[in-house]
Amino acid sequence: MGINFKFYSFDELSTQQLYDALELRQVVFTLEQNSVWVDLDNKDQDSMHLLGFDKNNKLVAYGRVSPSGVCGENISLNRIVVRKSDRGSGLGQEVMKHLLSHVAENYPSDSIEIEAIHYLKKFYEKFGFSAISEKHKGAADWYYYDMIKKPE
Secondary structure, three states: OOOOHHHHHHHHHHHHHHHHHHHHHHHHHHHHOOOOOOOOOOOOOEEEEEEEEOHHHHOOEEEEEEOOOOOOOOOEEOOOOEHHOOOOOOOOHHHHHHHHHHHHHOHHHHHEEEEEEEHHHHHOOOOEEEEEEOOOHHHHHHEEEEEEEEEO
């Protein structure tokens, strides 16, 4: 696949990396999903950011790890995204493996929560997440499940 993954704190992100991450999030979460909501939630500053760049140094994947207390009572994986042109290649699974590995190394005894858009519920179940809510309406009329993964 040839993707270069690396974690950054907010302060470690260059201006270009931050721009690329916010652009990818906007393209997918606002334009592709036709969802009008505020992505900038003041949680980026306290989170770790996984960036995945292809061989041309183009950002193709992103995910955010928020410590307990930032997005909820548990560690939270959120803003997970793969550029449309790179979907179906297994890249989403690679993103999840990196995110979960980071949590296992840094927060081994903590549960992990995720708010999964309804059509990705089975995807997250493959990584050990279980739904803890009924399907509910979230941003711009999309349906979500609250899910959790207990520490191993």
